[in-house]
Amino acid sequence: MSPQKFPLVCLPTPLHRLPRLSDELGIELWIKRDDLTGFAGGGNKGRKLEYLIKDALHHGADTVVGCGSVQSNFVRQLAAAAAMAQLEFHAVTMNLPYDTGVGKPKQEARVRGGNRTLGELFGARYEVVPDGDWEELYAHADAVAARLRSEGRQVYQVPIGGSSPLGAYAFYKAGEEASAQAEIPFDWILTATSSGSTHAGLHTFFHGSKTRVKGISCDPEPEMSADLAHVGAGLATLLGREQSFSPEEFDIEFDYVGEGYGVDSPAGTDAIALMARREGILLDPVYSGKAFAGLIELAKSGKVSGRVLFWHTGGWTTLLSEPEQRKN
Numbered sequence: 001m002s003p004q005k006f007p008l009v010c011l012p013t014p015l016h017r018l019p020r021l022s023d024e025l026g027i028e029l030w031i032k033r034d035d036l037t038g039f040a041g042g043g044n045k046g047r048k049l050e051y052l053i054k055d056a057l058h059h060g061a062d063t064v065v066g067c068g069s070v071q072s073n074f075v076r077q078l079a080a081a082a083a084m085a086q087l088e089f090h091a092v093t094m095n096l097p098y099d100t101g102v103g104k105p106k107q108e109a110r111v112r113g114g115n116r117t118l119g120e121l122f123g124a125r126y127e128v129v130p131d132g133d134w135e136e137l138y139a140h141a142d143a144v145a146a147r148l149r150s151e152g153r154q155v156y157q158v159p160i161g162g163s164s165p166l167g168a169y170a171f172y173k174a175g176e177e178a179s180a181q182a183e184i185p186f187d188w189i190l191t192a193t194s195s196g197s198t199h200a201g202l203h204t205f206f207h208g209s210k211t212r213v214k215g216i217s218c219d220p221e222p223e224m225s226a227d228l229a230h231v232g233a234g235l236a237t238l239l240g241r242e243q244s245f246s247p248e249e250f251d252i253e254f255d256y257v258g259e260g261y262g263v264d265s266p267a268g269t270d271a272i273a274l275m276a277r278r279e280g281i282l283l284d285p286v287y288s289g290k291a292f293a294g295l296i297e298l299a300k301s302g303k304v305s306g307r308v309l310f311w312h313t314g315g316w317t318t319l320l321s322e323p324e325q326r327k328n
């Protein structure tokens with residue numbers, strides 16, 4: 001039986017051409033508007049949460065535990081989804097989780113406003129633990145889940161970014177949706193990638209077609225390809241397929257992360273302004289702005305050409321966040 005949904009998002013999201021940026025970049029540029037899901041401020045996590053929340057209810061959960069940065073778009077959307085399903089949501093967060101191999105960025109994290117404010121509005125209980133690497137964040141989330149279980153709660157732990165086989169299934173279906181909307185197949189699909197199920201789902205759907213899927217990483221984490229292969233294998237099982245993935249088959253660019261996860265990059269800031277001023281569309285500083293900065297450079301160098309679909313994964317609410325101390 002195929003996975004069932006708890007309805008959250010308005011589908012299909014729009015897919016349309018970007019006329020001014022097409023001229024400027026010399027490619028035929030289209031955009032998939034997952035910023036316009038009509039759910040909790042939009043973004044790519046709504047699609048995944050339809051399946052994950054259904055799964056939580058199926059498991060008899062009364063409480064969900066999830067983690068991320070305090071500006072996590074996932075935590076914002078999970079907060080709304082949990083509230084709609086009458087699940088108590090504990091968000092275990094850090095101001096700025098970082099990658100051990102790279103260390104903590106020097107730039108100040110965006111801490112106030114933005115997604116944090118909205119997540120609280122949707123009813124999330126934020127617990128902010130001291131900054132550390134991602135493994136430390138997951139360990140804190142496990143500890144909170146264990147504590148709640150010992151108090152008798154039925155806890156469902158949601159993986160980071162919703163990146164489980166069910167999350168990837170949502171993006172397999174999203175690939176099907178976009179493909180039905182396009183009159184002519186795309187040469188390229190470019191998307192921001194981080195926890196990986198967006199990329200893994202799209203990769204699996206378009207595998208063997210003329211459309212190449214490229215992820216622009218927002219994390220300085222080379223082991224990401226292995227995570228994608230792992231999620232891809234789980235998705236294949238869900239689809240009832242005998243298919244395995246090698247980490248090398250995923251096309252990921254690591255050149256646009258900037259100083260690290262969660263901090264603005266100069267190229268990303270410029271890309272956000274360009275999209276805003278040419279097409280009236282809001283990107284974000286953590287994911288979609290960096291991904292679009294990558295698209296601009298890849299189009300200019302001819303590495304990406306023809307009919308190109310930029311998959312807008314959302315996140316504009318982060319634009320309304322700021323560091324603890326205003327510097328001016």
Ligand SMILES: *Cc1c(COP(=O)(O)O)cnc(C)c1O
Pocket residue numbers: 043044045073074161163192193194195196197198199284287288313314315
């Ligand atoms: C989470 C997120 C991504 C990354 O998607 P993954 O499936 O986690 O790789 C990209 N853009 C935005 C705005 C996000 O919130």
